[in-house]
Amino acid sequence: FGWWDRVSPAAKDPIIGVTEAFLADTNPHKINLGVGAYRDDEGKPVVLQCVRNAEAKIAGCDFMESNATAVGSKLVEESVKLAYGKDANVVKEGTFAGLQALSGTGACRLFAEFQRRFHPESPIYFPDPTWSNHPNIWRDAQVPVRTFQYYHPVSKGLNFAALMDDIKNAPDASFFLLHPCAHNPTGVDPTAEQWREISYQFKVKSHFPFFDVAYQGFASGDLDMDAQAIRIFLEDGHLIGCAQSFAKNMGLYGHRVGCLSVLCADAKQAVAVKSQLQQIARAMYSNPPIHGLLLVSTILSDPETKALWVKEVKVMANRIQQMRSTLRESLEKLASPLNWEHITNQVGMFCFSGLTADQVDRLVREFHIYLTQDGRMSMAGVTTSNVSYLANAIHEVTR
Numbered sequence: 001f002g003w004w005d006r007v008s009p010a011a012k013d014p015i016i017g018v019t020e021a022f023l024a025d026t027n028p029h030k031i032n033l034g035v036g037a038y039r040d041d042e043g044k045p046v047v048l049q050c051v052r053n054a055e056a057k058i059a060g061c062d063f064m065e066s067n068a069t070a071v072g073s074k075l076v077e078e079s080v081k082l083a084y085g086k087d088a089n090v091v092k093e094g095t096f097a098g099l100q101a102l103s104g105t106g107a108c109r110l111f112a113e114f115q116r117r118f119h120p121e122s123p124i125y126f127p128d129p130t131w132s133n134h135p136n137i138w139r140d141a142q143v144p145v146r147t148f149q150y151y152h153p154v155s156k157g158l159n160f161a162a163l164m165d166d167i168k169n170a171p172d173a174s175f176f177l178l179h180p181c182a183h184n185p186t187g188v189d190p191t192a193e194q195w196r197e198i199s200y201q202f203k204v205k206s207h208f209p210f211f212d213v214a215y216q217g218f219a220s221g222d223l224d225m226d227a228q229a230i231r232i233f234l235e236d237g238h239l240i241g242c243a244q245s246f247a248k249n250m251g252l253y254g255h256r257v258g259c260l261s262v263l264c265a266d267a268k269q270a271v272a273v274k275s276q277l278q279q280i281a282r283a284m285y286s287n288p289p290i291h292g293l294l295l296v297s298t299i300l301s302d303p304e305t306k307a308l309w310v311k312e313v314k315v316m317a318n319r320i321q322q323m324r325s326t327l328r329e330s331l332e333k334l335a336s337p338l339n340w341e342h343i344t345n346q347v348g349m350f351c352f353s354g355l356t357a358d359q360v361d362r363l364v365r366e367f368h369i370y371l372t373q374d375g376r377m378s379m380a381g382v383t384t385s386n387v388s389y390l391a392n393a394i395h396e397v398t399r
């Protein structure tokens with residue numbers, strides 16, 4: 001019997017496809033602007049010193065499973081402080097349900113499942129555009145997926161009026177996924193004032209804000225500043241959901257460390273919500289691997305290691321910011337007739353360049369520069385030594 005006869009190949013993930021093509025290219029000038037992973041000015045992946053220090057601290061420790069719950073609780077406690085603020089009432093009073101998750105993706109997946117269990121009819125709204133995996137994650141949890149307007153292709157900034165309209169026009173009590181900082185793929189974030197208006201409208205409409213925090217620290221270099229959207233919603237008394245990833249800001253991609261938290265009306269509700277999240281996780285993967293959990297909980301709970309991490313986050317954010325300025329200046333020096341202000345106006349790891357699919361194709365074919373068809377460039381792939389080659393190539397395909 002032909003069990004799998006009807007199976008045809010799945011569509012390739014757009015980002016993984018770019019990396020494969022980059023790896024297969026033997027040209028010495030090739031640049032990978034596809035992946036959202038931090039690279040240093042030599043183009044190399046970085047293991048942060050705070051991670052090295054944490055590794056030394058946990059060397060020889062007991063990796064028994066019995067330990068996992070305690071380490072998980074520590075991680076959750078420290079993660080929620082990062083998101084909501086160390087002195088936030090929700091943290092002090094324990095009115096949140098939190099669970100360690102398999103990085104940001106796993107946190108989103110857990111929440112999607114939880115959402116479907118308790119609000120099976122409610123859709124989730126994603127910004128247009130959003131990280132390409134968001135629709136996959138909620139689709140697989142059988143949650144109806146919708147979009148709200150976000151990006152303005154002409155200004156290459158936020159389409160705030162359209163965004164507010166879509167929030168107002170969505171059915172009351174809808175779920176919305178928000179990127180609190182360093183929006184992927186556009187690098188476009190609302191201002192504090194705009195977040196206040198969004199939060200106000202969410203109150204009016206009783207929408208649920210679900211924050212996907214994958215790049216805390218990468219927008220401004222400051223972890224608290226990058227949580228300002230969450231803090232604004234918190235002040236307004238929303239119950240919030242939050243997926244946190246340590247893949248980028250701690251450079252722990254392969255370790256899959258993250259946290260899901262859901263704010264609740266009181267501590268009793270938090271116990272119930274947490275038990276449901278645990279039940280979902282138990283059936284999906286039981287427990288997360290403990291090694292990465294130990295690394296992150298050590299970094300966050302040891303003051304010296306944490307201070308080092310805070311500094312290292314700033315270094316990464318500054319390097320990216322520097323590359324934005326240099327790329328823009330280089331294009332202006334080439335007398336490009338186009339406006340490149342958005343390169344420095346946008347924040348975080350990505351620049352939504354505005355290049356068309358045809359221009360991207362030319363960058364790949366003629367210049368060995370790899371990026372997704374939507375024109376998203378990972379600024380982490382730009383270095384002092386390749387920035388002028390890149391500027392030149394962009395100028396050539398856009399002149």
Ligand code: PMP
Pocket residue numbers: 036102103104105106131179184212213214245246247253258
């Ligand atoms: N959310 C967003 C917006 C992202 O860009 C990413 C990573 N590309 C994630 C979540 C999840 O990343 P991870 O599962 O590696 O933590």
